Amino acid sequence: MNGLVLRFVAQRVALSLLLLLLVSVLIFAGTQILPGDVAASILGQSATPEALANLREELGLNQPAWWRYLAWLGGLLQGDLGTSLTNGRDIGEAIGQRFSNTLFLAATAAIIAVPLAIFLGLVSVLYRERWPDKVISGISLASVSVPEFLIGYILMFWIGVQLGWAPSVAILNEGMGFWQKLHAISLPVAVLTLVVLAHMMRMTRAALLNVLQSPYIETAELKGLSQMSVIWRHAMPNAISPVVNVVMLNLAYLVVGVVVVEVVFVYPGMGQFLVDHVSKRDVPVVQACGLIFAAVYIGLNMVADIVSILANPRLRHPK
Amino acid sequence: MTDALLRVRDLRIGATIYPPGAKAQDIEIVHGVSFDLEKGKVLGLIGESGAGKSTIGLAALAYGRGSVRITDGEVCLNGRDILTLGSRGHRALRGAEVSYVSQSAAASFNPAKPILAQVIEAAVRHGRMSRRTAEARAIDLFRQLGLPEPDRIGDRYPHQVSGGQLQRCMTALALCPEPDLVVFDEPTTALDVTTQIDVLKAIKDAIAATGVAALYITHDLAVVAQVADEIMVLRGGQTVEHGATEQIINSPREDYTRALVSVRSIQHPAQPEPPAKVVEIEGICARYKGLHFDILSDINLALSPGRTLAVVGESGSGKSTLARVMTGLLPPREGRILFEGRALVPEQRARPREDLREIQMIYQMADVAMNPRQSVETIIGRPLEFYFNLRGAEKRRRTVELLDAIDLGAAYLDRYPAELSGGQKQRVCIARALAARPKVIICDEVTSALDPLVADGILKLLLDLQRVEGVAYMFITHDLATVRAIADTIAVMHRGRVVRYGPKSRVLSPPFDDYTDLLLGSVPEMRIGWLEEVIAQRKMESAGN
Missing domain, CATH: 1.10.3720.10 (MetI-like)
Structure with a gap:
């Protein structure tokens, strides 16, 4: 393989990684604007406001979106896809x-x-x-x-x-x-x-x-x-x-x-x-x-x- | 003549054409042609495009392009009629007993495979020799054909060698399986004159060394005179005249042959240059984006009103780039273009419409320079609308006027480009350029794609129009015969520089600089033995140096 091909291939790989990063932003943003509330759907309709607030705090839903994105991305880079909200499994x-x-x-x-x-x-x-x-x-x-x-x-x-x-x-x-x-x-x-x-x-x-x-x-x-x-x-x-x-x-x-x-x-x-x-x-x-x-x-x-x-x-x- | 290698009798070849908007039609394109070719002899097939030369050449391989098929007659090779063989028989024949060298080696080599593999493929596949023997033979042929690094050139890919080298590789490809007959189809037409001479010599020597017989197809009588033993002149699928090369060149019997021998009959004495200049090119340096060297360096030229400046040079010399700079398609890195004494805006987009109108262009490929879905009326009418706001009856009147000026007339208003011949297309392009009433027309190789007689007509037309309209031409060409015919002033370009510039009489008379000498000496002359003389002379010169 010569330098030219190597450069083109490296370019493609770098572009793909960049694209993947952009897609991760899109996915995160997309899931944020979905209607509905996870805490409410976990606790059901009879949940008290206090219980909802506690759960939200626990799930980190009160943090600003960019902070949650970075935390998520940081986890991803370490191979941690996070834990499921509904059953708490990895x-x-x-x-x-x-x-x-x-x-x-x-x-x-x-x-x-x-x-x-x-x-x-x-x-x-x-x-x-x-x-x-x-x-x-x-x-x-x-x-x-x-x-x-x-x-x-x-x-x-x-x-x-x-x-x-x-x-x-x-x-x-x-x-x-x-x-x-x-x-x-x-x-x-x-x-x-x-x-x-x-x-x-x-x-x-x-x-x-x-x-x-x-x-x-x-x-x-x-x-x-x-x-x-x-x-x-x-x-x-x-x-x-x-x-x-x-x-x-x-x-x-x-x-x-x-x-x-x-x-x-x-x-x-x-x-x-x-x-x-x-x-x-x-x-x-x-x-x-x-x-x-x-x-x-x-x-x-x-x-x-x-x-x-x-x-x-x-x-x-x-x- | 029992020992004839190839015996063609009453060959008739037909094709199916699909005229636009009409039903498919069967036509006959070769009407009963006969000839014999003995072992080791070369027969030149000559004629203009549409004469059926290539079609007859391919018939020797029992091959028809597209819908072309051999309808009647006999093609006997080595004593048997190859037209009666089935497709298996044809495959066994092609690339073994007969092989083919096409005009454009660049397009005829597979870009995805190394050269050597393609050169030996036929020989190996037909089992005529082992891979090892074939490779050795190919390298031998590379050496014989004067290719650089014959041992290693075969490992390269087609795009890695020059056009002239590739054409020689194509000859090696044809000769490798030790065929009895090779069909050369315009093998040097796409090459520069200085390259053509070497390739021609290489082909001639290879034919002599291998003792192979050849059909040599070309439209250039001067070229075929150098290699052929006999010449057959074809026109419209029929034999016009067939005889020894000597006889055809020196004492042609038919009028048509005489016309071919004496083309470029135009007499155009150079006219004195008026002091006023319409365009001055001052110190132009230009390069394309991403390049680290100049394509044009320090070009200084001037164009007088109503005169012709011929810019001559080989491919890659920067002629067309100069046209791009003048029209503003490529803004120069340095220097400026003056039009009637004032500097033009470098970028085409920023030029005022009036400046655009004054400089028009005509291109080499008339058919790609026109929209195939527009009628002649629309094509010529567009500049009338754009520059002069002409509409309706007035526009039509002016269009007909222009059509008359190019000797076509109102009958062509509704034609589409596909319905015109090559020469007619180029005429329409000329009319389109004239429609803008420019002071300058840049003609970029406008006759290169045309047959000699047709090209002659176009040049005559251009000269007549110049007399009437007083337009100045910048005539870009690689063809010195054209330059002789029409130029008043000549600029010889080589590797982005003007190496010689002045009135025609001075540029074309000695003493010459080395490059102009080489260029002038390479133009084939219509006499037997010219090739050997030139080569011998060059050898002496290089030995003298």
Whole structure:
């Protein structure tokens, strides 16, 4: 790696950290202007004014907002996500298990969806404007157009109930082995794959078709290379950047956007957890979840940017 | 002629076009062309754009660009008709028996891969040699073609070498698999004259050393005269004349060939400079943002009303940057531009409209300088509206006047740029510049993208308009023939400096400075053996030094 690339990469990392800091301010501010009062919701309607005041004092709700933000940020930097207001448990511990469940689901879906999307993209370019291209485009467009909860219920009914091939509720237990876990999450994985497939596939197709217009593709064709080899060896290296960007956006979606799928399949992940605590007005938990989601999103996009930089021969090998 | 390597008989090539707003149409673009090419010989295919040269060249690889397809005829290579082979057969042929060198090596190399990998790819993929042998051969070819550091240049990426070097790498790419036939498609057209001469020599030597046969496609008769054994002149997809190079150059039979041989017939004696100047360029230094050196250093030039100043130089010499400074697109770091004796505001945005009107520009690429969704009437009418507030019938009357001035006429009012030929597009751009009634027009390589005969017409038009309108031209070009044709004053630029400046007669007569000498000596002359003479002379000179 040369100085130029290093500088660009360092720039990206620094920008991402700055962005994350700004997002933390936004998240904090956003949760502050939410209506409702935590103390009141903990103590219920029959609480006396004194009890409310005491609880507020205890929770630190009387401090000015900027002080609470700095205290929160300071805690974060030391790895302390704070304690839940509703049950007094350490948030880091509570989220840990949930987050790893979400990552497990997302990773499984990604391992299937990303190669499949790129492969289908390649195939539809290879047979562009012919029937395989049209079938692939049609199916993937249809699957992305149907809301994911609907796909979820359809699969649940058809595969889970009618055929009985997979459990329709994705519950994980401590004692389950790896394969059992995979079996348990097969339906939500299928739904997620269908949801993110089309976007990545179509971007791969569009990026490749764009590159195929280039004169160097003609050079490759005039070398007598096969279509597949022209596409894979000559077009793909130049289509990496747009494809990676879309792949990363979709990976982020797999982590951040799974709320609906988790709720449908009662999966014990971050999305469920977040929804539960929003309804309880448990601000520290909501903040922590928000920040983790933001970090995943920013982190993956940063990876996309860095891959784009590394994929650019002009930056990798300056004159 | 049984030993012909390539035998083309009655070749017909068709294409499907999609005219705007109409149904797809099948047309024929090559109408029955026949020729033979023996082993180790070079046939030059020459003609203007649209003559079907490239299309015929690619037919030797059984390849058609886009919707182009070979409809009839025979293309026999090594004794078998390659048109009857299937796609598998075609792939086995391409990059093995026949290979192709394109006009723009910069675009034809994959930017994401190192050069060597691309050069040896065809040879290795077709199993014609092992990777190791192919690499050794490629390095040999790099050396033969006079590339610097032949052992290491292959590890570089295309963007890391210059245009001339890349064009030689492309030749190596074509020769690497030891083909029987190479199709060279305008391999030196995009290069500067001083670079062209070296690449041309390298290609010629490589052809001789490898004994390969070649189809050499170009629009420049002087270039093809240096490399070809035979020349075939094409026009509109038909053979006009076919004969030995000697005969075509010295005693062409057809009128069209004669016109090609004698283009640049314009006689324009330099006119005396009037004392008054319309534009004076004083001590201009300019650089682009982020650069630590000047692109232009200390430029001093002057333009007289109704005269032409030709600014000539190779790519990267700063000619176009000078135009940007004059129009205010790039404010100079030092120096000033005087218009009729008063200094112009450096930034284009801050210039008064009247000053903007007085200096107009015409660009090299006429088609990208026009909005494809505007009609000719809108394009020419816009400056009339903007500068003179003309509306309605009056605007239309003036537009038609301008169209008449560029020899197109009112029939073209409703045309769109896509419906015009290259020369017509450039004419519309000229009319648009004239519409502002400027005192100065900057012409930036306005004829470089055009065929010689069309370019000739444009230059004649520009000279006629100059006589009528009294407009001064600053004519930016790399083409010395153009300069000879139209300039009154010449400035030769090299690496951001003016190395020679004065009236045409003085600039173009000896004694020359080194650079001008090199530049003038590099312009291909239409006689056989010119290339060898120049190279030999240069060798003697460098030995003498």
